[in-house]
């Protein structure tokens with residue numbers, strides 16, 4: 001299997017994958033929550049702190065100049081990673097959550113009017129739902145929801161039926177953190193633009209696993225978390241179309257984001273600094289650049305192809321498992337290796353706890369997607385989520401552990 005070869009190539013780069021959990025070699029299948037970090041990322045952080053730690057955009061001394069250059073280079077690397085037309089369109093944030101809040105507050109609060117409509121989906125993570133609940137409530141706009149189909153895909157008829165002349169924002173996830181579904185964002189963006197809506201994309205789950213080209217997608221904003229793509233925690237980014245970002249007021253106010261300040265007023269810095277108030281997460285940005293370089297070296301096409309192969313293998317095993325219900329597409333068409341399931345009569349937390357006893361780390365619960373759980377009529381699922389360092393043997397280990405779960409609860 002090609003995925004085995006890639007995993008073999010990269011595994012030694014991830015120190016944590018060498019450890020044992022409960023006397024078993026760790027099988028890390030919680031990659032949708034956060035991924036493990038390669039030595040290259042850890043080393044980039046260490047190198048920064050040990051040799052050129054300084055604040056950015058403030059000092060003229062050598063260390064400050066080096067830190068500033070590295071931090072700006074990180075924006076440029078991220079811009080290339082998503083094929084942004086300009087690196088000034090990349091705003092570093094803490095995570096996808098903050099990126100989505102930035103759009104909701106800095107664009108939505110000012111632009112939405114009473115009676116306007118924001119269209120989203122029932123498969124959103126709370127991060128792309130709750131900010132819009134708040135903003136639509138504050139301005140008197142409506143929040144509409146596109147449903148999902150029985151096989152866990154987006155119901156496009158429903159979505160397009162709810163897209164009206166009043167729709168000002170279409171905001172949706174590129175890939176679901178529960179169902180694994182990859183949504184046809186390019187087609188949706190085209191239709192949304194026809195009615196004059198902007199398109200906001202939550203790419204927290206998609207960006208680590210597939211090539212992202214914001215120009216090809218034809219969207220307006222795209223939110224990503226660094227920690228789900230091998231970067232450090234506390235760093236993420238928002239890509240936005242330059243003319244929209246230029247036209248927006250800042251999200252947070254203070255140092256760094258200003259151009260000139262008088263006692264009674266201020267003017268704003270140029271992009272992207274206008275949206276990066278205060279001392280930024282410099283180390284995080286540098287670590288994120290190392291993560292992007294790592295993924296670039298492998299190639300996102302290869303990452304996607306290898307993960308699809310492993311996902312097919314895992315799907316086959318899980319679908320054949322007695323009493324298991326899988327949520328989301330049952331084949332690898334337009335889906336990622338996020339595999340949510342329940343086992344008849346067994347609580348998802350019990351599944352996860354017993355898997356952990358066998359060294360297998362999976363997530364259980366509602367995955368910050370409670371409206372989706374309600375729609376599916378369940379309280380939660382267990383979730384296996386794969387990444388490029390995982391192997392078919394690890395899938396076998398998880399399935400063997402699932403058999404133990406069944407034996408315990410029989």
Ligand code: C6P
Nearest residue numbers: 032033095096097125127177204225368
């Ligand atoms: N999902 C999961 O286990 P943050 O927390 O800001 O880095 O990412 C938020 C987020 C936004 N959108 C999607 C689709 C996501 O999956 C997540 C994070 C994790 O599924 C943690 S809840």
